[in-house]
Every structure is written in C-alpha cells, then in structure tokens.
Amino acid sequence: MKRRPLRSLTVRVTLSFALISCLVVSGLGVYLYASVKQALEVRADYTLIGRVERFRNLLHDLYNVRQMEARPGIFESMLGNEQDVRIFRRAGEPPFINVNPDKMTPPDLVPVPVARSLTIDALRAGKRDDGIRVRWVSALAEIGDDGGTVEITAAYVMVQEARMLAVYRLRVIGAIALAVLLTTLMGFMLLRRGLGPLTAMSNRAAQISPANLSVRLRDEDAPTELRRLVVAINAMLDRLQTGYEHLSQFSADLAHEIRTPINVLMGQTQVALGQDRSPAEYEQLLESNLEEFTRLAHIVENILFLSRADQDAVVIERTPLVLSEELIRIADYFEGLAQERDMRFEVDASGTGYANPVMWRRAVNNLVINAIRYGKSGSVIKLCAHADQQTSTVAVENLGPPMSQNQIDLMFGRFYRGDKSRSEYTESNGLGLALVKAIMTIHGGSATASASDQGVIRFSLQFPGEDSGAA
Numbered sequence: 417m418k419r420r421p422l423r424s425l426t427v428r429v430t431l432s433f434a435l436i437s438c439l440v441v442s443g444l445g446v447y448l449y450a451s452v453k454q455a456l457e458v459r460a461d462y463t464l465i466g467r468v469e470r471f472r473n474l475l476h477d478l479y480n481v482r483q484m485e486a487r488p489g490i491f492e493s494m495l496g497n498e499q500d501v502r503i504f505r506r507a508g509e510p511p512f513i514n515v516n517p518d519k520m521t522p523p524d525l526v527p528v529p530v531a532r533s534l535t536i537d538a539l540r541a542g543k544r545d546d547g548i549r550v551r552w553v554s555a556l557a558e559i560g561d562d563g564g565t566v567e568i569t570a571a572y573v574m575v576q577e578a579r580m581l582a583v584y585r586l587r588v589i590g591a592i593a594l595a596v597l598l599t600t601l602m603g604f605m606l607l608r609r610g611l612g613p614l615t616a617m618s619n620r621a622a623q624i625s626p627a628n629l630s631v632r633l634r635d636e637d638a639p640t641e642l643r644r645l646v647v648a649i650n651a652m653l654d655r656l657q658t659g660y661e662h663l664s665q666f667s668a669d670l671a672h673e674i675r676t677p678i679n680v681l682m683g684q685t686q687v688a689l690g691q692d693r694s695p696a697e698y699e700q701l702l703e704s705n706l707e708e709f710t711r712l713a714h715i716v717e718n719i720l721f722l723s724r725a726d727q728d729a730v731v732i733e734r735t736p737l738v739l740s741e742e743l744i745r746i747a748d749y750f751e752g753l754a755q756e757r758d759m760r761f762e763v764d765a766s767g768t769g770y771a772n773p774v775m776w777r778r779a780v781n782n783l784v785i786n787a788i789r790y791g792k793s794g795s796v797i798k799l800c801a802h803a804d805q806q807t808s809t810v811a812v813e814n815l816g817p818p819m820s821q822n823q824i825d826l827m828f829g830r831f832y833r834g835d836k837s838r839s840e841y842t843e844s845n846g847l848g849l850a851l852v853k854a855i856m857t858i859h860g861g862s863a864t865a866s867a868s869d870q871g872v873i874r875f876s877l878q879f880p881g882e883d884s885g886a887a
Contacts, residue, residue: 425614426607433607434600441595445588452584456577457549458536464551464572465534471568472530475557499544501552501571506564518544520571525554527567542571549574613638617646629657674715677708715847732772732858736882739801739808740765746777747799750784758794759814767803769810770882771859779855779863780810782848783875787814792871806881807861813874819867827865828853852877 501520504513520542528538534555542550554569617633624631632653635646688701740763747761754760769776780799787797791814798813828849849863852875856863861879 426604426611429607430600430604433603434596437599437603438592438596441592441599445592449581449585449588453581456580457551457574460572460574460577461536461539461551464539464553464570465536468553468555468568468570469534471570472555472557475559475566475568477560499573499575501569501573503569505567505569507567518573520544520550522554522569522571523552525552525569528553528555530556530558530565544573548578613642617642621649624653626660629653629660674712677711681705681708732775734770734772734859737769737771737773737776739767739769739803739810742777743780743799743801743810746780746784750781750788754788754797757788757791759788759791759797761797761799763799765799765801767801767808769801769803769808769879771808771879775855775858776879779852779877780812782852783812783877786848786875787812787816787873790814791816791873804881808879808881810877810879811874813872816871816873818869818871819873821867824865824867828863 499517500515501522502513502515503511503522505511523540523542525540528534534553538553538555540552542552544550550571550573552569552571554567557566557568558564559566616637620631620633632650633646635643635650638646684701684704688698693701743763743765747763751761784797784799791797795815798811800811800813802809853863856877856879859879861877864876864878865873866876867873
C-alpha cells in the first residue's frame with residue numbers, strides 16, 4: 417500500500433527540526449560521555465602507576481624481603497578497591513603476596529626494569545568476566561640491602577568508574593530526550609506562528625472567485641521572504657482578471673457577430689416559406705444564404721486561427737520576399753476595389769524581407785482592406801516597405817477620420833470596430849486587425865498604429881530579419 421506523504425508543512429519542518437536536534441544533542445551527549453569515560457580511564461591509569469611506584473619506593477627502603485613478608489598487610493591494602501590485584505614474587509619463586517579476589521589470569525606482561533619509571537605505555541588492557549575494564553602492569557622493584565629484586569604485578573579494576581559511567585549515561589540519555597522534546601515543542605509553536613502569514617494569504621486567496629476577481633493578497637503584511645511571492649501572485653491575478661474580462665468581451669462580441677447573419681438567414685428563409693416562390697426566387701434566396709454562410713465560415717476560420725496563435729503552437733517556415741514585388745502585386749489586386757471609392761495606391765518599397773509568404777500577404781491584405789473600407793474617398797493609400805539585416809518593416813498609410821489615442825490602442829482588439837460601424841451590419845467582422853497582430857506575434861515581430869491630427873493613419877508591421885528566426 418502506497419504511503420501518503422505528510423501534507424502539513426508545519427509537521428514536516430517540525431519533524432525535520434526534531435531529527436536535526438536529536439542528532440546534534442545526541443552527538444554532543446556521546447562526545448561528553450566519551451570525554452568523561454576517557455578522563456576516568458586516564459585517572460585510573462595514573463592512579464595505578466602511582467601506587468605501583470609507591471610499592472617500589474617502599475621496597476627500596478626495606479633491608480630485605482623478609483621484612484616485607486613479615487608485614488604483608490601493608491601492601492595488601494594499598495590499591496584501595498577490594499577487587500584490585502596485588503601479586504609479589506621473587507624470581508623463580510611462587511608469590512609471597514597474592515591478592516586476586518576474582519581469580520583473574522594476568523596477561524603476558526614484560527616487567528618494567530628497576531631503572532625505568534612507569535608510564536602509561538607499560539599498561540595493558542583487559543576485561544573482567546562481567547565486562548568491567550581492567551588495567552594491568554608489571555614492574556621490578558629493588559630491595560634495599562641485599563640488592564634482590566621483586567616482581568610486582570598489579571591490576572586496577574574500574575568498578576567505581578563503571579558505576580559512575582552507568583549513572584552518567586542514564587543522565588545523558590535523559591537530557592537528550594528532554595532536549596529533543598523541548599526543541600520539538602518550541603519548534604512547532606514557532607513554526608505555527610511563523611507560518612501565520614501563509615494562513616492569512618490562504619484565507620485571502622479563498623475569497624477570490626470569478627465574481628470577485630478584484631481581491632489581491634496584501635503584500636504590506638507579508639514577511640520579506642514571502643513578499644516576492646505575493647507580488648508574483650498578484651501579478652498573475654491581474655493577468656487572469658484581464659484575460660477573463662477579454663474572454664467575457666470576446667464571448668459577447670462573438671454572439672453579436674454570429675447573431676446578425678443567423679437572423680438574416682432565419683428571416684429570409686421564413687419569408688421564402690411564407691408563400692410559394694418561383695425557382696428564380698429560390699435560387700436568389702440560396703445565393704443570399706450562401707453569402708451569409710460564407711460570412712459565418714470566415715468568422716469561424718479566423719477564430720480558430722486566433723485560438724491556435726494564442727496557444728503558441730504554430731510553427732512557421734520563413735522564406736525571402738522581395739518587398740517591392742509583393743506590394744505591387746497587392747496594389748494591383750485591390751486596384752479595382754480602391755477605384756470604386758475613387759482611391760489609388762502609391763508603392764515605395766525596397767529590400768528583402770523574411771516571413772511566411774501566406775501569413776505575410778494575409779496581414780498586409782487585411783491592412784489594405786481596412787484602409788479601403790475606412791479611408792477617405794478620393795485619398796491615396798501609401799504602401800511602404802524597407803529592410804535591413806535585423807528587421808523588415810511594412811507600412812500602410814491612408815487618410816481617414818481623426819482618431820483618439822484610446823481608439824488606436826483598441827484597434828488590434830478582437831471584434832473591434834469604430835463606434836459608428838459597430839451597430840451597423842457591414843462586411844467587416846472586427847477580426848482583421850486582430851489577425852494581423854496574431855500573425856506578427858507568431859513571427860516574433862510587432863504591429864503598431866499611429867494617427868496624426870490631420871487624420872493620417874499609419875499601420876506598421878515589423879518582421880525579424882533573416883538571422884533572428886521566428887518566435
């Protein structure tokens with residue numbers, strides 16, 4: 417069965433903090449215990465060495481061994497612990513003093529000569545059957561008058577030290593447990609207090625809904641570490657609100673645009689079905705309906721193109737375009753339509769641009785159609801283009817009614833038309849300039865518009881050069 421991860425950040429950080437605290441305090445406890453143990457062992461070693469040296473000094477002050485044999489009790493009680501070992505023997509003879517309560521067998525020891533002082537290096541480690549540490553040492557001592565020597569074998573059994581270490585070990589374990597418990601509780605309380613701003617942010621974010629998109633997180637109350645996150649979230653909410661408003665406006669405009677041709681189709685069909693018609697009248701009705709269906713299909717096609725462009729999933733292939741040839745071809749194609757409004761073209765172009773040919777022509781065509789449709793009758797439409805290594809620019813300029821900057825900023829929006837034309841049924845569906853902007857976005861270029869006080873409107877398309885690549 418798959419384990420569910422801990423979802424509480426407070427619990428996860430608290431447990432991590434408790435683990436770190438346990439490791440640190442345990443390491444400190446182990447270090448202190450080892451230090452105390454080492455200090456007790458060194459103290460016991462020097463105690464053993466000191467007492468054996470005292471034996472050697474006492475033996476040196478005697479006249480002969482018989483005096484020591486006559487008073488063995490002096491030497492039997494000098495090590496202190498009842499479990500300590502004291503063995504005295506002359507070379508080749510059995511011990512004349514043999515104190516070994518636990519019947520321990522000495523390890524192989526090399527006696528320290530008379531002329532050499534005892535050091536810790538002369539000691540040998542051992543253990544009693546119950547695991548208590550034992551330190552052994554062997555040394556030769558010189559007797560005063562007769563010059564004989566006695567081998568001293570002694571051992572120090574660390575019974576008291578073992579008891580002290582056992583008590584100290586329990587205290588260290590208790591201190592570790594208490595320290596971990598206290599740090600865990602304090603860490604939990606501090607984390608809950610420290611994560612309070614996140615809770616406040618969560619409560620604030622819960623108030624945001626499609627009907628209440630204006631709510632924002634409070635960055636002035638957020639700590640420094642969370643302030644950048646709050647600013648980023650608020651910026652994201654601003655983009656979402658803008659997108660939601662655009663989507664709402666887009667839906668309303670789409671319904672408005674589709675409703676008109678649908679109402680025309682329904683009205684014409686209902687009139688035709690009201691009474692018998694001649695074949696010619698039915699044919700005229702079908703032709704009219706076909707025009708409306710074509711208009712609907714064109715709207716749907718443009719909407720699908722814009723949808724694909726919004727998803728950044730369009731991959732284009734750019735080829736070189738001779739700008740003068742392309743603009744002359746476009747001017748020739750729309751010459752008849754322009755003459756209907758007593759308008760004419762002027763072409764001024766040079767250089768080579770790099771773009772997708774179909775999309776490039778579609779963008780420029782839309783600008784030309786817009787100029788013919790909304791330009792002033794009898795005016796001149798200027799088609800200009802130039803290119804360098806970095807960019808190529810295409811501009812369409814015409815004379816029209818004066819426009820405010822706010823109107824210019826809205827011109828590339830979807831379903832946008834001037835206030836007068838918005839309520840009228842025209843061939844325009846308000847997507848032409850939006851398609852131009854989408855095409856430029858796909859190319860990694862830009863589309864801009866400007867207007868003078870005299871009513872001269874200029875649309876400029878800037879395409880990346882050959883080395884820039886598509887966006």
